[in-house]
Amino acid sequence: MAILRDEPMDAAGLLFRDLLEVAPDAILIVEADGRIARVNRQTEQLFGYSRDDLVGQEMEMLVPERFRRRHPGHRGRFFEDPRTRPMGVGLELFALRRDGTEFPAEISLSPLQTADGTLVSAAIRDVTERREYQQRLERQRDEILELSTPVIEVWDKVLALPIIGTLDSVRAARLTEGLLEKIAASQAEVVILDISGVPSIDTLVAQHLLKTVQAATLMGAASVLSGVRPETAQAMVHLGIELGQLRSRNTLRDALQLAIRIVHERTDTP
Structure with a gap:
């Protein structure tokens, strides 16, 4: 197989080799038995091995120990149905460097039909920076959500x-979750849910509110809904949304007065 072995190459073989070397991702060409037939320069840089260290070795040497036992089965299933696809859809994939460190990886598989049979090309990309960026965004989103819904x-x-x-x-x-933690910490008797800042109420939003009320009730806290504007009330009636025993008030001030009365009633009840 002139393309993959150190034999004289024709123009197509030379072009394949050159494209392999300039590819931005680490690329391994793997045989059906799992042995590495060829790698490119990016593979050497990413994993810390020379190509002489890799060629002829089982590709599982680049797989973290905890995943190695299952990997040959995954490889075998790919050769049973060889087609271009990402590896491990929906899973977090990791690869192993020579120095023993791991990195999150994105891996794409493609079959190569050759005179010697089907091989697989695995393009491997280190997604550490992308993963860290996503985690930063998620943390920032969580912080914004906490700031936008403070429990007071x-x-x-x-x-x-x-x-x-x-x-x-x-x-x-x-x-x-935040509300229940605050109820437990403060031993609250009443919770005021102020929805004056909610632009619109639909069935899904109403369901979320009712689930919050139900959770607060299980913690022993009564709930009062405030900030119900006329258009919000009309929308809830039009949608047929039932709030059950949930009491509501037009303003936060009125809701607070009701809440204090409820606390006093509970305190006075023997």
């Missing part, structure tokens, strides 16, 4: 949760 103790045993902006599933879950 406005009175003894009374918490207020001003909700501003849209309320999706992820934000609702974090909101509920």
Whole structure:
């Protein structure tokens, strides 16, 4: 196979070799038995091996120890159905350098049909910087969400949760989690959910609010909804949204007065 072995190459073979060397990703050409047939310069730089160290060795030497046992099975299934595709869709992949360090990797597989049979080309990219960038964005998003939905103790045993902006599933879950932690820490009796900053109420938003109320009830806290504007009330009626036993007030001030009364009633009840 002139393209892969150190034999005289024709023009196509030379072109293949040159393209392999200038590729921006580390590329391994692997035979069906898992042995490495050829690598490019980026592979040497990424993994810390020379090509003489790699060619002829099993590719599992580049796989972290904890994944090696399963890897030959994955490789075998690819050769049973060889087609261009990313490896490990939905999974976090890692590769192993010569010095024993690991890095998160993005791997694309492509079959190569040759006179000696089917080989696989594995293009490997270090995605450490991308992963760190995504993690920074997620941390920043979490911090923004926490700042945008602060749980405030406005009175003894009374918490207020001003909700501003849209309320999706992820934000609702974090909101509920933070609220429950605050209820437990402050032994709150009443929670005021202020929705004056929510641009619109639909069925999904209402469901999120009711789940938060239900969770607060299980913690022993009553809930009061405030900031219900006329257009919000009309929309909820039009959508047929039932708030059950949840009490509501037009303003945060009115809601606070109601909350204090509830606390006093609970205190006075033997």
